[in-house]
Amino acid sequence: MFLAVLTPKDSPEVSLDATLVNRLLQRDVSAFEQLYDRHSRIVYALVLRILQQASTAEEVVQDVFLQLWRNAARYQAARGPFVPWLLTLARNRALDHLRLKSERQRRLEDQSEEPIAIAGAPPEYEKALDEKRRAERVRALIGALNPQQKKAIEMAYFEGLSHTEIAEALKEPLGTVKSWIRNGLLRLKEGLQAPS
């Protein structure tokens, strides 16, 4: 019931992804090729943003897609659309690559153990926007936040930093940083929820 409420009605794009991933289980190379062509740009852009180095980013993107090819069964369409799952996998891989052995690393490694569980399900307002429109809306909504708030969210997402680490880096009170991040994400949610 819960998933039925949270999972959007299948758009053609979402259905196509699920079909292609299913074909990977039969070792269908052309399905892999299509999935790569459909999503490699956003995956590469994300990983490059995190690692800031093109050759390392390509290594990680290769790793992500090989993992998809070898462990396609770990994606379960019933638990949410494919792209957020793939992006979560790519982010975790890139952050793992970025980190040295530290407390911060341990925290994120724990999260990366089970990509299926952390993919997340979209709320019912999700309208399966195409990639270009989705990028425009997310950029506009986050760009409308105050610059420090935007910076805090980017540091959490792209650098994997904790509240305390962000507060120290920005020289702001911890409570302020916590509010910025939460309120920023809630603004993003409200913006995506609003009619386009």
Place this chain on the structure above:
Amino acid sequence: MSDHDQFRELIEAYALGALDEQDRAALEAHLATGCAECSNALQEARWLASQLAYLAPPAEPSDMLRARLLQKVRTEASTAKSSASSRGSVPYWLWAGAAALLVVTFYSTWNARRLQMEIEAVNERAAAELRQRQQLQQQLDAAKHQAHILMDPTSKKFPMWPHDTQMPRLEATWHPEMGIFVTGEKIPMPGSHRVLQLWLIPKAPGGKPMPSRTFWPDAQGKVVVMVDNPPEVMAETKALAITEEPAGGSLQPTSTPMWVGGVS
């Protein structure tokens, strides 16, 4: 504020991986109690966090990565097939019985197999034709889009002058809504593992060049670059520039611009 409300406020940061150890442990303990409201909120927050990936500046992986990856995948697929067929081998004495059975059933199955192959062949042809039609449609759409940009009176056209006077100049056309179109001929191929990259130079003092498309000339030295969705608006851009960069492109220019064209 109840304990539950306190935990509810941690969900978004938890989905981002930004909680400090103490908050994280407390929230995980609360989730372990089976709180349905917080579990539902976490699912949604994780999806929301994944949308932040779209804040990353657009970038394209190199063609070499695609080729390398597909080669690996094809190799693994063919290895898996041969390994599956070897797992299916049977002791020699069973082959005699199997061969006898095959003789008996061969004639009836042959027809079914032939029919199946014909269906597969028809399906493959249909799929190939569909792919070809989609490719043609995409080319047609791109050509229409480019023609529209070139013909529209609101487009701004400007030359991109080469740093090296022996090199040909490029022509750029920028439509305020439909994007940027850059063309040129007799452009030399960049060095091995190198690529040409377009940059948008902002007007704002101290503004960093904004990375855009990477590209190569074709075999005849012709360049056609289309940027559908430039990250900067024309009024905020001083110039376009093209540099040579390592394959895969760069986030900041690493060489002197080979071509520069003033937007306004």
